[in-house]
Amino acid sequence: MQFGIFTVGDVTTDPTTGRTPTEHERIKATVAIAKKAEEVGLDVFATGEHHNPPFIASGPTTTLAYIGAQTERIILSTATTLITTTDPVLIAENYAKLQHLTDGRVDLMMGRGNTGPVYPWFGKDIRDGIALAVENYALLHRLWREDVVDWQGRFRTPLQGFTSVPRPLDGVPPFVWHGSIRSPEIAEQAAYYGDGFFHNNIFWPMSHTKQMVALYRRRFEHYGHGAADTAIVGLGGQVFMRPNSQDAVREFRPYFDVAPVYGHGPSLEEFTEQTPLTVGSPQQVIDRYAAMRDDVGHYQRQLFLMDHAGLPLDIVLEQIEILGTEVVPVLRREMATGRPAHIPDAPTHASLVEAAGGGRDTTVHAVDDVTGRVADAAEASR
Amino acid sequence: MTTSTTRRVAVVSAGLRQPSSTRLLADRLAEAAGRQFAARDVDVDLRVIELREYAHDLTNHLLSGFPSPTLGAAIEAVTTSDGLIAVSPIFTASYSGLFKTFFDVVEADALEGMPVLLGATGGTERHSLALEHAMRPLFTYLHAIVVPTAVYAATADWGAETGGDGDGAGAPTGLTRRIERGVREFADLVAVRPPRQAADPFAVPTPFEQLLAEN
Numbered sequence: 314m315q316f317g318i319f320t321v322g323d324v325t326t327d328p329t330t331g332r333t334p335t336e337h338e339r340i341k342a343t344v345a346i347a348k349k350a351e352e353v354g355l356d357v358f359a360t361g362e363h364h365n366p367p368f369i370a371s372g373p374t375t376t377l378a379y380i381g382a383q384t385e386r387i388i389l390s391t392a393t394t395l396i397t398t399t400d401p402v403l404i405a406e407n408y409a410k411l412q413h414l415t416d417g418r419v420d421l422m423m424g425r426g427n428t429g430p431v432y433p434w435f436g437k438d439i440r441d442g443i444a445l446a447v448e449n450y451a452l453l454h455r456l457w458r459e460d461v462v463d464w465q466g467r468f469r470t471p472l473q474g475f476t477s478v479p480r481p482l483d484g485v486p487p488f489v490w491h492g493s494i495r496s497p498e499i500a501e502q503a504a505y506y507g508d509g510f511f512h513n514n515i516f517w518p519m520s521h522t523k524q525m526v527a528l529y530r531r532r533f534e535h536y537g538h539g540a541a542d543t544a545i546v547g548l549g550g551q552v553f554m555r556p557n558s559q560d561a562v563r564e565f566r567p568y569f570d571v572a573p574v575y576g577h578g579p580s581l582e583e584f585t586e587q588t589p590l591t592v593g594s595p596q597q598v599i600d601r602y603a604a605m606r607d608d609v610g611h612y613q614r615q616l617f618l619m620d621h622a623g624l625p626l627d628i629v630l631e632q633i634e635i636l637g638t639e640v641v642p643v644l645r646r647e648m649a650t651g652r653p654a655h656i657p658d659a660p661t662h663a664s665l666v667e668a669a670g671g672g673r674d675t676t677v678h679a680v681d682d683v684t685g686r687v688a689d690a691a692e693a694s695r
Numbered sequence: 696m697t698t699s700t701t702r703r704v705a706v707v708s709a710g711l712r713q714p715s716s717t718r719l720l721a722d723r724l725a726e727a728a729g730r731q732f733a734a735r736d737v738d739v740d741l742r743v744i745e746l747r748e749y750a751h752d753l754t755n756h757l758l759s760g761f762p763s764p765t766l767g768a769a770i771e772a773v774t775t776s777d778g779l780i781a782v783s784p785i786f787t788a789s790y791s792g793l794f795k796t797f798f799d800v801v802e803a804d805a806l807e808g809m810p811v812l813l814g815a816t817g818g819t820e821r822h823s824l825a826l827e828h829a830m831r832p833l834f835t836y837l838h839a840i841v842v843p844t845a846v847y848a849a850t851a852d853w854g855a856e857t858g859g860d861g862d863g864a865g866a867p868t869g870l871t872r873r874i875e876r877g878v879r880e881f882a883d884l885v886a887v888r889p890p891r892q893a894a895d896p897f898a899v900p901t902p903f904e905q906l907l908a909e910n
Contacts, residue, residue, distance in 0.1 A: 578758030
C-alpha cells in the first residue's frame with residue numbers, strides 16, 4: 314500500500330496572520346514539501362495542475378522534474394493532469410521525458426478540471442469535458458504503446474505517421490490513475506483500460522465514494538482485467554493533527570472557517586463527520602483511515618492533502634513529519650492486517666517492467682534523409 | 696415483477712413560518728390527492744418535505760458541493776417519487792429563494808417525466824400569476840410534466856368558499872374547487888403511469904465502447 318501527499322498549489326492568505334505567500338514562496342514550498350515527504354518515508358508526492366489564479370500548479374512536469382532531481386525514491390505523480398485541455402501529444406512527450414529523467418519514478422493521474430473559463434483559454438468547451446477525456450486519453454494510450462500512429466478525432470489535428478518521443482522508458486508507459494469525484498463515465502474509463510481509479514474523496518461523504526469505487530471494481534472485472542477486488546483503487550484524504558485533539562481543532566478551525574473551498578459552509582464538526590477530514594490526534598487519524606477499507610475494500614494508495622487553506626509552510630512540514638513518523642507506519646501495519654495475498658500492490662515502474670517480461674530499449678530511429686539510412690524499428694534495438 | 700399499486704408522492708413545502716399557510720395548502724393538496732388515489736384503487740405513500748428544516752443544509756450544499764445526510768435523504772425522497780406536489784410562498788413576484796435553492800441542488804434530469812402539481816400562497820390574489828410565469832417555467836425547464844391547474848391560495852381564500860376564480864364554471868368556486876381540480880389532474884397522470892424508475896448512474900454505466908464510438 315502506498316501513502317503520500319497531494320497538493321493543489323493554492324496561494325491562500327493565512328487567516329491567523331493576514332499574510333499571503335507570494336507565488337515564488339509557494340512554488341519553492343512545493344519543492345520543500347515534496348522533499349520532506351520523501352525524508353519521512355512517504356511513497357508518493359502528487360501535484361495538481363491549474364492554469365488560473367490563485368494556483369501556482371501550472372507546468373507540473375517542470376516542478377516534478379526539479380523535485381525528481383533532488384529526491385531518490387519517492388514516486389512523482391500528478392493530481393490531476395488535465396486530459397481535457399492539454400494536448401495528449403504534449404502529455405505523451407512531457408511525461409515520457411520525465412519518466413526517463415527520474416528513472417521511472419512517475420505516474421499520472423488524469424482529471425478533467427472543473428473551472429469553465431479554463432477550457433476556452435485552451436480552445437475547448439467544458440460541455441465536451443467527458444468527450445475530451447475519452448478521446449484524448451484514447452490517443453495518449455496509443456502514443457505510448459505504438460511507435461507510429463495514424464490518428465483522426467474530433468478535437469485535435471489529425472496525425473499521420475507520428476512518433477511521440479521519447480518512447481517510454483524500458484518500453485513501459487507510466488501507470489495511469491483516472492481521478493473523478495462524481496462521473497461514472499470516468500470510473501468506466503479506468504475500468505475499460507484496466508488502469509487505476511482515484512477518488513479524491515475529500516469533499517464527499519463516504520457513501521458516495523463507495524458507490525464510485527464499487528462501480529469501477531465491477532466494471533474492471535467486466536472488462537476482464539481480473540477479479541473486482543484486485544482493481545487498483547486510490548483515495549484522497551485530509552487531516553490536521555496535534556498530540557491533543559482539542560489543540561488540533563483549536564489550531565485548525567480558523568483555517569477551516571474561511572478556506573476558499575469549504576469555508577463559510579458546514580461547521581468544522583459537520584464537515585469532519587460527513588467527509589474524511591480528520592482533525593485530532595494521530596491515533597484518531599489512524600482509526601479513521603484504517604476503517605476506509607471497510608467501505609471501499611482493500612486499496613492501493615492513500616494520498617493526503619496537507620498544504621492548503623493558507624497553512625504556513627512550517628506547520629505543513631510539521632504535519633508531514635507527524636504523518637510520516639507516527640501515522641503511516643501504523644497504518645501500513647493496519648492495512649496489511651487481513652489483506653488477502655491476491656490483492657495487488659499499486660503498480661510501480663519496476664513491477665510493470667517485470668510484468669512486461671523485462672525492460673527493453675524502444676528508441677525509434679528515424680529515416681535520415683541526408684544519409685538515406687533507414688533505421689530499424691523497436692524490435693531491432695533490443 | 697408485477698406492477699405495484701402503490702405510488703410515492705413527495706410534497707415539498709417552502710413555507711418559512713410555523714404554522715405556515717404554505718404548509719396548510721400543501722397538506723390540503725396532499726390530503727385531497729390521497730382521496731383521489733384511493734378512488735382509483737391506488738395506495739399512496741406520501742413523503743412531506745418541509746424545506747425550512749433544510750435551510751442551513753441547503754446553504755452548506757451550495758458552498759461545499761455535497762448534501763448533508765438528512766438533506767441527501769430529502770432530495771432522494773423527491774427524485775425517487777412517482778409524483779411531486781410543490782408549494783411555495785410567493786415573494787417579490789416569484790417563488791421563494793429557499794424553494795429555488797432546493798431545486799437548484801436536485802440533479803438537472805432527476806425530475807424528467809415526473810408529474811408535478813404546483814401550489815403557491817400569497818397575501819393577495821394579485822400574485823397568483825407567479826404560478827404561471829415563474830413556477831411553471833421552472834418545472835418545464837426540468838422536463839417535469841406540470842398539471843394544467845395550479846392552485847393559488849391568497850389570504851382571503853382561507854375564508855369564504857364562494858369567491859370567483861375566473862374559470863367561468865360558475866358557483867360554487869373557490870379554493871376547494873381548485874384543489875379538487877388540480878389534484879384530479881395530478882392523480883390521473885400519476886396513477887396511469889408505472890412506478891417511476893429513478894435513474895441510477897451507478898447501476899448501468901454507458902459502456903466504454905459506446906463512449907468511444909460517440910466521439
